[in-house]
Amino acid sequence: MSIKYGLLALLSDADAYGYQLRSRFESATGSVWPLNIGQVYTTLARLDRDGLIEGIGTDGDGRAMYRLTNAGRTELSGWWDTPVAHADRPRDELAIKIALAITTPGVDATAILQTQRRETIRHLQDLTRVKRQSDPDDLSWRLVAESLIFAAEAEVRWLDHCEASLVRHGRTRKTKPGNTSGAADGDSVKDPQATEGTTR
Amino acid sequence: MSIEAGKHRPPEHTGQVLVLRDVVRVHGSGDAEVRALDGLTISIAAGEFVAVMGPSGSGKSTLLHLAGGLDTPTSGTVRVEGTDVGALSVSGRAALRRRHIGYVFQDFNLIPTLTAAENVALPRELDGTGRKAARTEAMAALAELEVQDLADRFPDEMSGGQQQRTAIARAIIGKRRLLLADEPTGALDSHTGEAVLEVLRGRADAGSAVVLVTHDARFAAWADRVIFLRDGTVIDTAGVDSAEELLAHSR
Numbered sequence: 001m002s003i004k005y006g007l008l009a010l011l012s013d014a015d016a017y018g019y020q021l022r023s024r025f026e027s028a029t030g031s032v033w034p035l036n037i038g039q040v041y042t043t044l045a046r047l048d049r050d051g052l053i054e055g056i057g058t059d060g061d062g063r064a065m066y067r068l069t070n071a072g073r074t075e076l077s078g079w080w081d082t083p084v085a086h087a088d089r090p091r092d093e094l095a096i097k098i099a100l101a102i103t104t105p106g107v108d109a110t111a112i113l114q115t116q117r118r119e120t121i122r123h124l125q126d127l128t129r130v131k132r133q134s135d136p137d138d139l140s141w142r143l144v145a146e147s148l149i150f151a152a153e154a155e156v157r158w159l160d161h162c163e164a165s166l167v168r169h170g171r172t173r174k175t176k177p178g179n180t181s182g183a184a185d186g187d188s189v190k191d192p193q194a195t196e197g198t199t200r
Numbered sequence: 201m202s203i204e205a206g207k208h209r210p211p212e213h214t215g216q217v218l219v220l221r222d223v224v225r226v227h228g229s230g231d232a233e234v235r236a237l238d239g240l241t242i243s244i245a246a247g248e249f250v251a252v253m254g255p256s257g258s259g260k261s262t263l264l265h266l267a268g269g270l271d272t273p274t275s276g277t278v279r280v281e282g283t284d285v286g287a288l289s290v291s292g293r294a295a296l297r298r299r300h301i302g303y304v305f306q307d308f309n310l311i312p313t314l315t316a317a318e319n320v321a322l323p324r325e326l327d328g329t330g331r332k333a334a335r336t337e338a339m340a341a342l343a344e345l346e347v348q349d350l351a352d353r354f355p356d357e358m359s360g361g362q363q364q365r366t367a368i369a370r371a372i373i374g375k376r377r378l379l380l381a382d383e384p385t386g387a388l389d390s391h392t393g394e395a396v397l398e399v400l401r402g403r404a405d406a407g408s409a410v411v412l413v414t415h416d417a418r419f420a421a422w423a424d425r426v427i428f429l430r431d432g433t434v435i436d437t438a439g440v441d442s443a444e445e446l447l448a449h450s451r
């Protein structure tokens with residue numbers, strides 16, 4: 001999971017300084033993935049250099065405040081719109097993405113869940129096809145394929161569960177004016193890591 | 201052949217075994233009204249294996265009931281092999297079911313007073329196949345589901361999973377053009393479930409159209425196409441052949 005998109009998502013909600021971003025990230029994701037403040041500052045510097053955020057001076061206590069640029073918004077909508085690819089996926093990105101989608105105003109979490117479900121099922125179809133074509137006597141290979149199949153199945157069950165929970169709590173976010181949920185800032189920038197074609 | 205016969209039909213719809221167009225099914229009325237299906241359009245070709253997923257109450261069984269001629273739509277059309285099911289008489293629908301459709305019910309629906317083999321052979325006998333030939337076919341179908349040893353047991357002498365496999369054997373016997381299976385793996389362990397998918401996949405590869413309702417993504421992934429239902433409509437499709445489905449919707 002790149003801290004990059006986490007910070008962009010938080011800044012799309014409100015301008016903030018480094019420490020705020022760290023604590024908001026941790027509260028949004030249930031403190032399961034603690035951030036080190038050094039990482040936050042390095043990432044902010046890189047985002048600033050790339051024009052995705054900009055410094056807007058310091059607050060009363062001299063802390064550097066940041067806000068999202070238009071380029072940053074476009075980059076962020078690209079992330080929301082693109083399913084997390086299965087190839088070399090950093091383990092927790094999906095859970096973090098969903099946690100942030102639920103806490104970030106203007107993001108349609110239900111749509112993100114369905115985009116992910118479609119991608120994961122497509123991945124499962126690929127794995128199933130590969131497994132069916134494999135040598136039935138090669139048990140060790142089959143068990144490895146099945147570990148991927150069961151993991152993907154579990155992910156779909158978890159996505160189903162997330163959707164049911166959203167419905168139950170009536171927390172499906174409606175698009176709020178003044179916030180981006182994808183279409184507002186022109187063409188989405190695709191995450192270069194999120195490549196198509198997930199057969200391994 | 202149908203009410204719509206004069207209308208232009210897109211050429212890609214020839215070869216479609218099952219076509220549902222703008223199908224609405226309303227149960228009850230007034231405050232108790234439930235729109236179990238709310239404008240559903242899908243088509244499934246010969247040789248195609250489609251899985252249907254969706255939360256409880258989203259209309260999956262209703263869809264299969266309509267496709268299987270067990271129920272008729274409030275509006276819209278259901279065609280099996282080009283025949284408008286809604287325009288058939290009750291006996292016409294029964295004949296269509298017997299000849300062309302294999303149905304696995306969510307609750308098995310085995311006849312309690314018949315043995316496993318008699319249950320499986322019944323649709324063939326009703327269709328005019330002789331008793332002995334029907335029994336031979338039934339034994340082969342039971343063997344495919346690995347329950348041939350239970351051929352002479354009655355349903356209440358079998359486990360849930362064994363009854364389920366018997367119900368599947370009954371659905372696949374004969375050359376059915378359309379197989380409809382409502383949670384056929386619900387009572388099965390993961391290995392037996394996979395054996396069932398192997399059988400359904402094999403029928404699709406041999407040219408039948410197969411529709412599988414399942415909550416289980418691992419089994420849905422055997423299908424060529426996965427349709428997602430919510431509140432009686434298709435909200436999304438996954439799989440290699442989704443382009444046609446999208447076309448069907450944009451029309």
Ligand SMILES: Nc1ncnc2c1ncn2[C@@H]1O[C@H](COP(=O)(O)OP(=O)(O)OP(=O)(O)O)[C@@H](O)[C@H]1O
Pocket residue numbers: 227228234235236254255256257258259260261262263306
């Ligand atoms: N005969 C009926 N009378 C009234 N309502 C009905 C009837 N049959 C189905 N419904 C309603 O229609 C909706 C769709 O039911 P359906 O059985 O198709 O759901 P399903 O997707 O198969 O659910 P499950 O996963 O629980 O089997 C539900 O709200 C159900 O209560």
Ligand SMILES: [Mg+2]
Pocket residue numbers: 260261262306382
């Ligand atoms: Mg049902």
